[in-house]
Amino acid sequence: MSHKIGIPKALIYYKFAPMWRTFFEELGLEVIISPETTKKIRELAISSAPDEDCYTTKLYFGHTMYLKNKVDFLFIPRFGSKHKTDIGCPKFIGLADVLRSMYSDLPEIIMPHFNIAKGRDNKISFFIKAYLVGLRFTKNPIKIIQAFRKAMIAYKQYKKQLIVDIETLSRWEQSEIMVNDFPILKKDEKPLKIALVGHSYVINDSYCSLDIRNKLRELGVDIITSEQMPRELIEEQLAEHEANLYFEFEREILGTILYFINNKTIDGIIHLMIFGCGPDSLAGEVASRFSRRNPVVPLLQLVIDDLTAETGLKTRIEAFIDMLRRRDSSFAFQLPALRIT
Ligand code: SF4
Numbered sequence: 001m002s003h004k005i006g007i008p009k010a011l012i013y014y015k016f017a018p019m020w021r022t023f024f025e026e027l028g029l030e031v032i033i034s035p036e037t038t039k040k041i042r043e044l045a046i047s048s049a050p051d052e053d054c055y056t057t058k059l060y061f062g063h064t065m066y067l068k069n070k071v072d073f074l075f076i077p078r079f080g081s082k083h084k085t086d087i088g089c090p091k092f093i094g095l096a097d098v099l100r101s102m103y104s105d106l107p108e109i110i111m112p113h114f115n116i117a118k119g120r121d122n123k124i125s126f127f128i129k130a131y132l133v134g135l136r137f138t139k140n141p142i143k144i145i146q147a148f149r150k151a152m153i154a155y156k157q158y159k160k161q162l163i164v165d166i167e168t169l170s171r172w173e174q175s176e177i178m179v180n181d182f183p184i185l186k187k188d189e190k191p192l193k194i195a196l197v198g199h200s201y202v203i204n205d206s207y208c209s210l211d212i213r214n215k216l217r218e219l220g221v222d223i224i225t226s227e228q229m230p231r232e233l234i235e236e237q238l239a240e241h242e243a244n245l246y247f248e249f250e251r252e253i254l255g256t257i258l259y260f261i262n263n264k265t266i267d268g269i270i271h272l273m274i275f276g277c278g279p280d281s282l283a284g285e286v287a288s289r290f291s292r293r294n295p296v297v298p299l300l301q302l303v304i305d306d307l308t309a310e311t312g313l314k315t316r317i318e319a320f321i322d323m324l325r326r327r328d329s330s331f332a333f334q335l336p337a338l339r340i341t
Contacts (some may be wrong), residue, residue: 002030003137005110006071008063009034011056012079012092014200019155020075023130026147027137032071034063037207041066046306048103054276055305056201057091059208064099064106073108080115086248087117089279110136117248166230173265179228180213183220191222192324195260197253198272199280200227202304209272210310212317216270219321224266226256233259243286250283257287261294267324268298270317275305298324 005024007013013020017033024031034041037059045062053061067074076096081087096111112129114121121129127148134144164172164179171177175193183191194216202209203225216223234255238244241258245251253271260266271287273280284301291299300320302313 002028003073004030004032004071005073005075006032006034006064006067006107007075008060008067009036010060010063010205011095011201012077012088014204016077016079016155018158019151020077022154023134023147023151024075024137026150027134027143029073029137032067034066037062037205039207042207042306050098052276054091054274056199056205056208056274056277057095058306059205060095061099065103068103068106071107073110074106075110078111078113078115080113080119080121081117081248082114083117083248085117086246086251087115088248089277162228164224164228164230166233169224169230169233172224173263175222178222180223180225181217183217183222185220189220191220192268192321193266194221194223194324195226195256195266195269196223196272197226197256197269199249199253199274200225202272202274203227208304210304210308210313212270212272212313215314215317216321219318221321226252229256229259237262241290243290245279245283245286247279247282250279253280254283254287257299258290260297261290261299264296266297268300268320270320271299271301273301273303275303 007017007020021031021033041059041062043062044065045058048065049058049061064074064076076099078094078096079088079092093113093115096109099106100109110133112133113119114126114129116122130148130151131144134147138144168177168179172179173193175191185191196203196213196216198209203213206214213223229252234252237255237258238251243254243258245254257269257271260269271284273284287299288301298320300316302316304313
């Protein structure tokens with residue numbers, strides 16, 4: 001009988017899932033991913049996570065608690081960074097140890113550490129670490145090497161499908177194509193173009209984001225997300241504006257906002273921020289300053305946490321969309337960051 005390994009569907013799951021899943025499946029394990037966040041998982045999160053944690057970290061606890069009696073192992077990698085100088089959130093590194101120290105009844109946690117910026121990891125050490133994880137489940141080196149190779153292919157394919165190239169972005173900006181679901185339009189209504197910006201584990205978790213993608217779709221909005229943006233444009237924007245950020249994932253967020261503020265090719269930007277998130281606050285403040293200086297493309301910053309009410313968020317979004325539809329093309333405005341509870 002094969003071992004079951006559980007992967008919580010939260011935080012960096014949304015960055016690396018195809019790689020991990022392929023790797024463990026190729027090793028012969030049964031991979032159990034926790035389901036989409038639900039009310040029950042949120043309740044588990046609130047009751048099991050430290051109060052001071054950000055909402056998304058709490059959700060990670062909830063997903064872990066959901067899995068703990070269903071699997072033989074948990075996979076909670078300690079992820080530092082995959083960038084040579086910039087780092088991810090320190091919480092990604094500490095989560096496995098925090099969970100283990102708080103809950104002694106958890107299954108064994110597989111927790112490899114990977115950090116290019118601070119741990120001097122590289123492709124070789126990455127392979128060695130993956131190999132050591134593989135050895136935990138099989139003594140067959142060929143099987144581990146093949147699993148690693150297939151996992152890397154799956155990851156590359158996933159990134160290729162997710163991230164658009166510059167030409168595709170340009171065609172989207174000119175409304176020649178859509179890069180997400182087709183918006184629902186009323187009679188004679190044109191789609192609005194909006195960049196939905198935020199951490200992948202927020203904008204892709206419909207419960208955490210209060211289903212914002214669907215709400216925008218129902219309001220006739222054609223979106224692109226920050227994780228879909230061409231990497232070279234993001235880096236170009238940050239270099240051009242000397243807005244260098246130490247946090248790897250916030251580069252994607254700020255670079256996307258800067259790109260659209262400067263290029264003015266869309267109707268608006270919505271930035272989903274998590275209350276209590278240090279890196280988000282930093283990127284949000286810089287974005288807000290750039291937006292005040294150049295307010296042609298309005299920026300709506302929504303701060304959410306576990307107390308945010310769906311109705312409140314919906315009202316704000318509807319008001320924003322309504323303003324975008326009504327505004328005269330020569331009228332520019334900027335909305336301040338809003339905390340909605
Ligand atoms: S980056 Fe922010 S939202 Fe993400 S885990 Fe860290 S503190 Fe939480």
